[in-house]
Amino acid sequence: MPIFVYIMLRRHNMARKSKYTKELLEPIVSSSRSIGQVIDKLGLSRAGGTYKYIQYHIKKHKISTSHFLGQGWNKFGQPDFNNGKESIEEYFDIETERKPNHVKSRVLTYGLKKNICEKCGIVGHKGWMNEDITIELHHIDGCRSNNKLSNLQMLCPNCHSQTPNYRNKKKEIL
Numbered sequence: 807m808p809i810f811v812y813i814m815l816r817r818h819n820m821a822r823k824s825k826y827t828k829e830l831l832e833p834i835v836s837s838s839r840s841i842g843q844v845i846d847k848l849g850l851s852r853a854g855g856t857y858k859y860i861q862y863h864i865k866k867h868k869i870s871t872s873h874f875l876g877q878g879w880n881k882f883g884q885p886d887f888n889n890g891k892e893s894i895e896e897y898f899d900i901e902t903e904r905k906p907n908h909v910k911s912r913v914l915t916y917g918l919k920k921n922i923c924e925k926c927g928i929v930g931h932k933g934w935m936n937e938d939i940t941i942e943l944h945h946i947d948g949c950r951s952n953n954k955l956s957n958l959q960m961l962c963p964n965c966h967s968q969t970p971n972y973r974n975k976k977k978e979i980l
Contacts, residue, residue, distance in 0.1 A: 828867040835869045903951035910943040918955060923962035942966045
């Protein structure tokens with residue numbers, strides 16, 4: 807096709823028609839929760855410019871994506887970290903040592919504690935000089951494997967450093 811004809815066709819929106827029509831995309835988008843699911847249902851690869859290409863066609867056809875949850879792995883209700891193998895009560899048990907960041911994540915996800923220092927009341931989000939501050943998980947008895955809720959405390963770094971068993975260090979009495 808001569809370049810002039812191609813330019814004229816493009817100018818009048820008569821260039822190649824996309825196979826991703828509104829009729830094809832609308833039911834797929836309405837039954838999906840993310841662009842990734844749309845791509846999977848279309849049988850496309852999740853690589854290269856596929857996301858932008860499909861997003862372009864969805865926007866072009868003005869198909870609603872308001873029901874999309876974004877980051878689907880993290881937004882479908884409360885995440886089931888262990889695929890239902892143990893309940894919340896079993897998770898917070900003394901017998902198993904777990905990574906503190908996993909315990910903290912569960913405590914916050916399930917709303918068992920808030921991201922606020924339990925000693926001084928500073929808030930983790932924009933709580934210190936209008937900046938975010940990391941609220942740390944403290945084991946009151948110093949035993950990392952004792953993850954009972956009664957043994958867990960959310961503390962700011964300053965208050966946490968003042969505890970007698972901070973970072974497994976015993977304070978010397980002068």
